[in-house]
Amino acid sequence: MHPALNTPTRLQAAVFDWAGTVIDFGSLAPMDAFVQLFARYGVRIDVAEARVPMGLAKWDHIHALGTAPRIAAEWQRVHGRPFGDADCDALYEVFTPMNAASVRDHAQLIPGALSTLDALRARGLKIGSTTGYNRPIMDVVQPLAAAQGYVPDNLVCAGDLASARPGPLMMVRTLSDLQVWPPAAVVKVDDTVPGLQEGRAIGAWVVGLAISGNTLGLSQAQWQATPAAEQQGLREQATAELLAGGAHYVIDSVADLLPVIDQIEARLARGERPD
Missing domain, CATH: 3.40.50.1000 (HAD superfamily/HAD-like)
Incomplete structure (x- = not known):
């Protein structure tokens, strides 16, 4: 060279x-979508928690949230099983249109x-x-x-x-x-x-x-x-x-x-x- x-x-x-x-x-734009996403599945997260993995791809971001200790424990309590990749796939499919709607305002x-x-x-x-x-x-x-x-x-x-x-x-x-x-x-x-x-x-x-x-x-x-x-x-x-x-x-x-x-x-x- x-x-x-x-x-x-x-x-x-x-x-x-x-x-x-x-x-x-x-x-x-992504914050309300992440909070609403987990709320739809019966798990409360706040904006501060939602921000922690920002910058990652959104599937990776959802996975990081779902496996964070407090959120993972709440998911286990609500759903009776650990948060897994199949759950992440399901949430990601729901998240994309939610975030697409949110970005219009931001x-x-x-x-x-x-x-x-x-x-x-x-x-x-x-x-x-x-x-x-x-x-x-x-x-x-x-x-x-x-x-x-x-x-x-x-x-x-x-x-x-x-x-x-x-x-x-x-x-x-x-x-x-x-x-x-x-x-x-x-x-x-x-x-x-x-x-x-x-x-x-x-x-x-x-x-x-x-x-x-x-x-x-x-x-x-x-x-x-x-x-x-x-x-x-x-x-x-x-x-x-x-x-x-x-x-x-x-x-x-x-x-x-x-x-x-x-x-x-x-x-x-x-x-x-x-x-």
Whole structure:
């Protein structure tokens, strides 16, 4: 391989998650669906519990909830058997249309997303996307995003490949779709640890979003109504969680990405690579 292919001096692509990253400030759409899903089967869960596995493919997310100790014990009590893969399959089939209905109300672009993405394209970067949503849900989301001006260069969904986050396969497919290499020429932007880890798994730069996504789980109105001192405490807590999960950088939202792109490109120009 030509040495230049492994020693990029500029970024070639930025790959974005969807909910909590580009759309749906607070990543709110899946939460009610998860709570209602388990309630339909007689098991109470709360939003805080529902958020814990966020970023995983939705089948994996449901499985993680159903096998969490408290929820598993309640499932055993209600149904008289342990939560198993067949139960997960059944819940997943019910969940998909529930989440597809919910995303219709939570598909608004996050403020600053479109201008940031336009600026990246103007700099010559390709725009990739991966998501924990499956294809039927994204069939609802994509036209809603497109109507607001967001049309990425590719889309890889959970379920498209044999495994999803936190492994690298969705990113491998994305780089193939975009015809971009090496991974050091790519930045992955995400609001969840599994989404950051799929970027780390392939060797990309990863940027975590502390405020706009699942880590806090607040709507934009709730965040804006939070006193400044409390905001800073929440920001520090979310930042620590995302850094511990593998982020090279943490920012509030995608609106704050461009200065980080400048920093990464300066590092590339110095011969640095993602650690």
